[in-house]
Amino acid sequence: MTPLNRRAFLAQVSLTTAALSVPQFGFSSAGRPPEFTETEIIHGRIRGTRQDGVNIFKGIPYGGRISGDRRFRRPAPLEPWTGVRDTLQVGPPAIQAPRRNEPAPAEDCLFLNVWTPANDNRQRPVMFYSHGGGFVIGSGASASQDGSNLARNFDVVVVQTNHRLGLLGFLYLDELAGSDYAGSGNMGMLDIVDGLKWVHDNIARFGGDPANVMIFGESGGGAKTSCLYTMPSAAPYFNKASIESGPGVRMTPKEVAAETTAMLLNKLNIAPKDWRKLLEVPAADLLTIQAKLPSVAPFVAKNNKKPLMDRRAGGFAPVVDGVVLPHHPFDPAAPALSRNKPLLVGWNEDEYTFFAWERKDTEFAKLDFEGLQKRLDPQYGEDTPKIIAAYRNANPNASAPEIFVAVSSITMMGLGSVDIAEKKVKQNGAPVYLYNFGYKSEKKIPGTDYPMGTPHAMDISFKFNNEIPPRDGSAPKESFFGGNRPERFAASHNFAELWTTFAKTGKPAARNAPAWPAYNLKTRPTMRISEQCEVITNRFSEELLMWRSIGRL
Incomplete structure (x- = not known):
């Protein structure tokens, strides 16, 4: 088994349905009858619920039919409705394998969910999230990304969409099918743009500010955010962005x-x-x-x-079709279109342990340094000795499995993140902020004594502030990835506060974190996010110098 790297991460993430269907969190108050709330949007009146100080609307249609003669095309117009439409349950996800606790996947999947402290005129910042799962699985209803706690604890409005995925979202027919199918290779991305336009037109009714919208996403959602950052059709509808463990430097x-x-x-x-x-x-x-x-x-x-x-x-x-997606998101440079839009970008320190868990890879944990050489050789060939030497020199106490995880994690998500940060700095426009998520879960990878550490996807529940003690005062349950240590609650609060402050102001900050300087090419400051946050200058300098020397950064 060869190590994963960022060239293949979308392929692997597309298979990881388990990570996107983690157990439900206890967001609602057990035993209480639901309270209902209504609001008027452009297409009609809708009814949602109010739970513990948050108004929740699930399954709001934001686009019309995309089945039948609308397959591979822009949606049919969304027809207004009369009366009050219930938006109490999530809509069906895009066509994929069935998902736990969600409706059956369906071709007509253009629905979104909104979490807000109140349907008033407060003009709160809007946090618009694109789910992970590569470009082939996932939904806006995954429990780990429930928006209730962000809305309740940080006074923001959270929006998430379902949109076309896989073949139905990205089959390129422009050269066969004519003008009606223009942009066919990017229908899934244009669906997300439609969701952003819906926010622009409707979010004031939910107490949100259509002039202050942050787009963000993890893994495949980070790659989607990279594309949105480049798309002319998306540009009017957002002000800042965050690309998390999904550096979409180039597309198809x-x-x-x-x-x-x-x-x-x-x-x-x-x-x-x-x-x-x-x-x-x-x-x-x-x-x-x-x-x-x-x-x-x-x-x-x-x-x-x-x-x-x-x-x-x-x-x-x-698809880089020259129109919908005019060019690769961050190659050869950061997109001029978003020059003045602040950006967050980064990755988790132990990305690979997620894939070890998902692929049942226990062999990496048994490696000695001779085995490490053999394990890395298929991927890196003649460069393998240089890679191992650089990592052993920079981390003299690290074991062979630890070096394997470090190498695999940075090549999957880190090098692309650094590349994006550097290119954004060279624009001399809005600032970019580089981060590493580093909270360490003590949970062991099954079949090994190796801890999960900070695996891919663990950041989702942390940044959504969903690592908190139960509101009813009962004993906390073990987190799916995050383990049992109570320090995870502080790490989650720090992460969520940094992100919501960025949404509000364009500059990430938190009361229990040091000032976070914008990235630059001299001191290269990186915020390490955990229960205690710290700014590290020139982090991974020796390792990055080596990656540059062998032409991989």
């Missing part, structure tokens, strides 16, 4: 996307001139075919050195 070139389309048609025995037959294939059959194609297109190096150069055909992700 349209030539590669066209190869994927040809591959799909071939598997379905459909001639290119008969592409319209795709509209007749049941969505479930398309999902089956999607699973038989190569996984979400990983980044591939042209020279086996420089990362993030190309994508192989076979997977589904946003």
Whole structure:
């Protein structure tokens, strides 16, 4: 098993349904009858619930039909309704495998959820989250990203969407299907833009400020945020952004996307001139075919050195079509379109332990340094000795498994995050802030004595302030990834306060954290977020120097 790196992270994340279906948190007050609240939006009146000081509206339609003759196209107009529409349950997620505690996935999936302290005129900052799961799974209803605590404890409005994924969201038909299908390779991203437009048009009714919107997302949601940061259609609807463990430096070139389309048609025995037959294939059959194609297109190096150069055909992700997505998000430079929009970017210190857990990889925990060389060789070849030497020199007390996790984690998510931060600094525009999440979970990876540490996806429940003691005073339950230590509550509060302050002001800050300087190319300050936050200058300097020397950063 070769180590994961950031070229393949979307492919692996697309398989990790378990991380996106973690157990429910105790957000509501048990035993109390629900209180209802109503508000008027552009398309009609809706009814939500009020729970513990938060108004919650789930399953609000923000777009019309995208099935039938609207498949692979922009949505049909959303029709107004009469009377009061209940928005008490989440809407169906995009077509994928069934998800626990959610409706059955459906092709018509354009629904969003809103959490707000009150439907008043307070003009609170809006935090618009794009879920993870690569570009093929996930939803805006995952329990770990419930927005109640952010809204209640930090006086913000939280919005999350379901949107098209996989083949139905990113199949490139522009060269076959004509003008009605323009932008087909980015339908999933344009759905998110429609969600942002809905926020602009409606969020004042929820006590939100349409002129102060932060977009953020983790893993695949970070890559989606990278794309939004580059898209002209999204630009009017947000003011700042955060890319979390999902540095989307490059997306799919349209030539590669066209190869994927040809591959799909071939598997379905459909001639290119008969592409319209795709509209007749049941969505479930398309999902089956999607699973038989190569996984979400990983980044591939042209020279086996420089990362993030190309994508192989076979997977589904946003397409650099020159119009909807005019160019790669952060290659060769940060997008001029968002020059004046502040940015947060960073990653978790132990990203790989999530994938070890998900893939049942216990062998890495048994490595000695000879085994480490063999484990890294398939990925890094002649550079392996340099990599190991640099990491052993910088971390003289680290074991072979610890070095393996460090190398795998930084290549998956860290190098791309640093690359984005550096390119943003070179714009001489709005500031960028670099972070590492470092709270250490004591939970062991099953089958090993190796702790999870700070795995991929653990930051979700922390940044949403969902690592808190139960509101009813009962004993805290073990966190899915975060473990049992009570220090996790302080780490979660710090993370959430930094993010919500950024949403409010464009500068991250928290009462129990030191001042967070903007990133620069001299001192390279990085905020390490945990129960005690600290700013570290030139973090990983020796390791990053090595990665640059071998052409991987």
